Amino acid sequence: MNVFDHVEFDHHERIGFFNDTKTGLKAIIAIHNTNRGPALGGCRMWNYASEDEALTDVLRLSRGMTYKAAITDLPLGGGKSVIIADAKTEKTPEMMRAMGRAVQQMGGDYITAEDVNTSVDDMLQISKETTHVVGLPATDGQGGGDPSPLTAYGVFVGLKSAVEYRLKSDLNGKVVAVQGLGHVGYNLCRHLHESGAKLVVTDINADVLDQAKSDFGAEVVGLNDIYDVDADVYAPCALGATLNDDTLPRLKVSVIAGAANNQLATAKHANILQDRGILYAPDYVINAGGLINVHYEHVARKSGGGYDRDAVCAHIDKIGDTMETLFKMSERENISTATAADRLAEQRFNAPKATTAEAA
Numbered sequence: 001m002n003v004f005d006h007v008e009f010d011h012h013e014r015i016g017f018f019n020d021t022k023t024g025l026k027a028i029i030a031i032h033n034t035n036r037g038p039a040l041g042g043c044r045m046w047n048y049a050s051e052d053e054a055l056t057d058v059l060r061l062s063r064g065m066t067y068k069a070a071i072t073d074l075p076l077g078g079g080k081s082v083i084i085a086d087a088k089t090e091k092t093p094e095m096m097r098a099m100g101r102a103v104q105q106m107g108g109d110y111i112t113a114e115d116v117n118t119s120v121d122d123m124l125q126i127s128k129e130t131t132h133v134v135g136l137p138a139t140d141g142q143g144g145g146d147p148s149p150l151t152a153y154g155v156f157v158g159l160k161s162a163v164e165y166r167l168k169s170d171l172n173g174k175v176v177a178v179q180g181l182g183h184v185g186y187n188l189c190r191h192l193h194e195s196g197a198k199l200v201v202t203d204i205n206a207d208v209l210d211q212a213k214s215d216f217g218a219e220v221v222g223l224n225d226i227y228d229v230d231a232d233v234y235a236p237c238a239l240g241a242t243l244n245d246d247t248l249p250r251l252k253v254s255v256i257a258g259a260a261n262n263q264l265a266t267a268k269h270a271n272i273l274q275d276r277g278i279l280y281a282p283d284y285v286i287n288a289g290g291l292i293n294v295h296y297e298h299v300a301r302k303s304g305g306g307y308d309r310d311a312v313c314a315h316i317d318k319i320g321d322t323m324e325t326l327f328k329m330s331e332r333e334n335i336s337t338a339t340a341a342d343r344l345a346e347q348r349f350n351a352p353k354a355t356t357a358e359a360a
Helices: 051-071 093-105 120-127 148-167 183-194 206-216 268-276 289-303 309-333 337-349
Strands: 014-020 025-033 043-046 077-084 175-179 198-202 233-236
Touching (some): 025 093, 043 051, 051 077, 051 289, 051 337, 077 093, 093 120, 148 183, 148 233, 148 309, 175 183, 183 198, 183 206, 268 337
Parallel strands (some): 175 198, 175 233
Antiparallel strands (some): 025 077
């Protein structure tokens, strides 16, 4: 495995490989960039087909966290960790504590949190071995608990900004096609419904679809039919890469704004959307509410103060302003909104690290 020549290696600062034979832990921690501060990113558990697949994922995800932290103007860098295991059959409290020891070995340069197949309870186990963990229960006055509702709120803020910019209107009466009704997608639907939007939804879970019909009066369509809905907004909140060669010709929307990561199958698809006049809200900008939340939790734990939810929401509200900045930059420079987001983020995280005197 040649890490430095790996296709997803992007000047990563540090990559750690961890093995604990007693608990079965096999993990990789990748730190992409710490110019703005310690690298913060979740711990994902997945039954990867190979170690190379796991490495590819952690390199890509950690790089994305650098961009997300910078575009959201947080004093953080980008990092991520992956555990190679089946969460349903192999996860144990002891394994998560071993992961905590791995995080501790990074010396504070990496802060972990929940991600796919890890939970608040897992972070509690990790916290027994390291202080460099967030996403803990809110019961101690310093934890923010489940970040999903705040991620959904950030997506709502960004989606509303995109609709106002492109359609010169509020959400009342607008049709939003939501793909995926997990914790984030469902909470997004709640915000949209309260704003008067009409919802068309799809998900693999029939029970949650029935609940959406009951709670929001949502229209339910098939998994593959969501791309053909005549709507104002398409909100991808499930899998990545749903914006691809097959789906883009089918979309009949003016705005794309959703919670999913890596929505574009390739960079070219951002340009295709721009050429078609569809306003795309870059994914790592619009779904940054969860990162903002755990940052404020980290600040509370580091200072010993209380977790300030009002400050979190005030920061998340700025996602709308960032979106407007990117939309205007895209028009002014005739570039896609995805390229605009990357350029603004790169300007921020490529800036030289502050000296001790400057920081003071």
